[in-house]
Amino acid sequence: MFNDCPKKKAGPVFILCPTCHNKMQDLTLLRCPRCFAQLYKTGCDGNCNKCEGKK
Amino acid sequence: MHCHDLGIKIDIPPEARMIVLAGNPNVGKSVFFNALTGLYVDVSNYPGTTLEISHGKFGPDVVIDTPGVYGISSFNDEEKIARDIILSADVVINIVDAVHLERDLFLTQQVIDTGIPVVVALNMLDEAVRQGRQVDVDLLSDLLGVPVIPTVATQKKGIEELKAAVSYARSGHIDHELHSKLHLLHDRVGNQGEALLILEGDPIVAERHGIKPGNDREEIYLMRRARVNDIVGHVVRQTSQGASMGTVLGRLMIQPLTGVPILAVFLYAMYKFIGVFIAVDIVNFTEKIIMKEKYEPFVRALVGHYIPQKTALGTILTGEFGVLTMTVTYILGLLLPLVIGFYLALSAFEDSGYLPRIATLTDRAMTGIGLNGRAVIPIILGFGCVTLATIVTRLLGSERERRIAVFLLGLAIPCSAQLAVIAGLISRVSGAYVFLFALTIFTVLAVAGTMLNRFLPGESTDLLIDLPPLRLPRIENVLKKTFTKSYNFLAEATPLFAVGALLIGILQVTGLLDVLQKLLAPLTVGWLGLPKEAANAFIMGFVRRDFGAAGLASLPLSEIQTIVGLITITLFVPCIASLLVIFKERGRREGLIIWPAILSLAFFIGGLVAQGFRLFGSVYAVIGAVAVILLAAVIIGKMPKPGNTSPIDQNVKQRSSV
Numbered sequence: 001m002f003n004d005c006p007k008k009k010a011g012p013v014f015i016l017c018p019t020c021h022n023k024m025q026d027l028t029l030l031r032c033p034r035c036f037a038q039l040y041k042t043g044c045d046g047n048c049n050k051c052e053g054k055k
Numbered sequence: 056m057h058c059h060d061l062g063i064k065i066d067i068p069p070e071a072r073m074i075v076l077a078g079n080p081n082v083g084k085s086v087f088f089n090a091l092t093g094l095y096v097d098v099s100n101y102p103g104t105t106l107e108i109s110h111g112k113f114g115p116d117v118v119i120d121t122p123g124v125y126g127i128s129s130f131n132d133e134e135k136i137a138r139d140i141i142l143s144a145d146v147v148i149n150i151v152d153a154v155h156l157e158r159d160l161f162l163t164q165q166v167i168d169t170g171i172p173v174v175v176a177l178n179m180l181d182e183a184v185r186q187g188r189q190v191d192v193d194l195l196s197d198l199l200g201v202p203v204i205p206t207v208a209t210q211k212k213g214i215e216e217l218k219a220a221v222s223y224a225r226s227g228h229i230d231h232e233l234h235s236k237l238h239l240l241h242d243r244v245g246n247q248g249e250a251l252l253i254l255e256g257d258p259i260v261a262e263r264h265g266i267k268p269g270n271d272r273e274e275i276y277l278m279r280r281a282r283v284n285d286i287v288g289h290v291v292r293q294t295s296q297g298a299s300m301g302t303v304l305g306r307l308m309i310q311p312l313t314g315v316p317i318l319a320v321f322l323y324a325m326y327k328f329i330g331v332f333i334a335v336d337i338v339n340f341t342e343k344i345i346m347k348e349k350y351e352p353f354v355r356a357l358v359g360h361y362i363p364q365k366t367a368l369g370t371i372l373t374g375e376f377g378v379l380t381m382t383v384t385y386i387l388g389l390l391l392p393l394v395i396g397f398y399l400a401l402s403a404f405e406d407s408g409y410l411p412r413i414a415t416l417t418d419r420a421m422t423g424i425g426l427n428g429r430a431v432i433p434i435i436l437g438f439g440c441v442t443l444a445t446i447v448t449r450l451l452g453s454e455r456e457r458r459i460a461v462f463l464l465g466l467a468i469p470c471s472a473q474l475a476v477i478a479g480l481i482s483r484v485s486g487a488y489v490f491l492f493a494l495t496i497f498t499v500l501a502v503a504g505t506m507l508n509r510f511l512p513g514e515s516t517d518l519l520i521d522l523p524p525l526r527l528p529r530i531e532n533v534l535k536k537t538f539t540k541s542y543n544f545l546a547e548a549t550p551l552f553a554v555g556a557l558l559i560g561i562l563q564v565t566g567l568l569d570v571l572q573k574l575l576a577p578l579t580v581g582w583l584g585l586p587k588e589a590a591n592a593f594i595m596g597f598v599r600r601d602f603g604a605a606g607l608a609s610l611p612l613s614e615i616q617t618i619v620g621l622i623t624i625t626l627f628v629p630c631i632a633s634l635l636v637i638f639k640e641r642g643r644r645e646g647l648i649i650w651p652a653i654l655s656l657a658f659f660i661g662g663l664v665a666q667g668f669r670l671f672g673s674v675y676a677v678i679g680a681v682a683v684i685l686l687a688a689v690i691i692g693k694m695p696k697p698g699n700t701s702p703i704d705q706n707v708k709q710r711s712s713v
Binding site: 019020021022024025026030031033034035036038 | 125126130131155157161273276277279517519521
């Protein structure tokens with residue numbers, strides 16, 4: 001689990017499900033466990049090697 | 056009894072049960088509500104919201120409808136209302152969409168975890184059958200631990216059985232670990248449902264009991280998701296019985312035995328449309344008749360009034376590789392019709408739902424070279440224009456995959472301009488030599504991809520793709536996508552082609568083009584076994600790939616020389632515009648690695664084939680050697696990478712749409 005962006009670029013990094021608004025901190029999830037929608041990441045723009053959400 | 060707890064006024068007689076309808080959005084709850092309550096319905100407004108709650112009588116009991124929700128929580132007003140009403144229920148009738156079982160059973164399991172007696176109405180079963188999904192209703196009931204009644208509410212099927220089942224609603228099966236945690240909290244809270252929500256971190260419910268909300272929500276959700284996926288895996292079976300033709304065809308398209316022949320048919324149709332109709336008939340008209348015979352003489356005459364053509368500036372602007380002549384002819388006369396043709400075909404595949412199925416079908420082959428099925432899109436486009444395909448690699452899921460795809464596109468994918476000339480040259484040689492050419496290019500693709508996959512750090516992404524239902528493509532959508540994508544490509548690529556032509560023009564007027572040809576001559580003669588004039592063809596290939604192949608066509612070559620020349624020119628660096636795009640997409644550092652690597656490999660492999668023929672004296676021996684290399688690449692590709700661990704992904708990789 002990752003609470004803060006290690007590069008301090010974006011503050012708390014989380015995934016927000018676009019369908020049911022479930023908030024998740026496990027950035028490796030591909031689908032929302034609650035409503036099974038595909039997930040988007042918010043709070044950072046990716047492309048950094050500092051956390052598992054780097055993609 | 057309950058009306059004040061909920062904050063809304065509902066009269067519930069003392070002996071009556073409170074029966075709550077719950078379910079995801081758009082599962083058809085209102086149909087069930089009407090079936091249970093008839094015409095006598097009241098509506099109450101939930102305080103502080105614009106939401107209205109419907110309630111009515113079902114015999115002696117009261118039925119209350121709830122807003123469609125994905126779960127019970129405090130995320131939004133609908134879920135807060137659903138939470139409060141469900142927690143007060145005596146029985147919950149949970150409506151579940153059989154087509155979207157993976158999605159809907161999460162709420163079912165969450166309600167079961169509250170300990171409230173549940174009956175599940177498994178609705179839209181007819182639609183599930185049409186989509187080729189058979190649900191084992193009895194097994195589902197066993198695994199959930201609650202009655203499950205199959206229904207088709209719109210046809211009133213199963214409604215009477217559901218009404219009867221309300222009497223034997225029961226609490227279902229709860230995960231052991233969760234049950235232990237609930238048990239500990241239940242004594243303090245007095246209500247299992249509220250204890251569950253406190254564990255899941257609901258701040259409002261926690262505050263009611265003066266307890267700090269838990270922080271196990273994500274863990275509980277993931278555990279519940281794993282349980283639901285497991286149940287669905289057991290109860291749902293894919294079948295063709297009763298399935299629509301579209302569903303059956305869609306399934307055949309992704310299975311290798313049937314999918315590959317179907318793909319071959321579509322690719323052949325695509326080749327006929329783009330490779331013959333557009334590349335020959337249309338381009339003949341646009342490039343030769345309109346651009347070369349009308350436009351270029353006009354521009355040369357116009358510019359010639361002000362800048363003599365024999366001067367350096369005149370040569371750069373309107374010479375053989377002129378920015379105003381060759382570039383414009385190439386873009387409007389050759390590239391534009393081809394790009395439109397390719398995007399028309401791809402947009403039709405996409406709108407019909409076939410493109411994600413091609414990606415699924417080719418995914419396994421792609422993983423061997425460090426890509427996934429999504430990479431089939433830039434690869435198909437690469438056969439049109441490598442510049443275009445390199446830009447499209449942006450849609451791949453990771454930097455690693457983009458890096459691999461860009462390298463392979465630059466190395467081993469011939470563009471349509473090149474393919475047309477290759478086809479002409481290939482017709483001069485016998486079948487064995489043609490086979491050697493195709494096998495060598497394929498082997499280079501496989502070996503390069505395998506090596507990149509093994510040695511580049513990191514992991515490529517899995518293919519996670521929705522397979523929409525198959526349908527005939529809609530003309531309006533296809534045309535809109537084609538126009539937008541073609542326009543965007545030309546807007547981005549035209550300046551690059553112009554800069555490329557400018558660079559070549561400068562090389563030409565400074566005499567450096569001739570110097571490069573002389574420098575290459577020893578390599579082409581000694582290593583490749585070709586006449587020294589072949590060096591000109593390679594330099595021309597740098598300007599435009601079809602120029603390179605056409606340059607070879609004018610030389611007197613033996614069969615093996617033709618094939619060696621073709622292999623080298625196919626693997627040779629992409630045209631200068633593609634090179635500029637590689638630098639733009641991958642950065643200067645990577646571009647400076649990719650470019651000489653491709654250049655070296657092209658000459659190395661072409662020379663290997665030439666030397667192999669010199670050594671063995673037989674084209675069949677060379678074919679055998681290449682086949683052995685291909686086999687070795689496939690075996691190495693299948694071997695696990697050192698230090699490879701399973702991905703963390705806790706979700707099942709799904710291949711059907713939700």
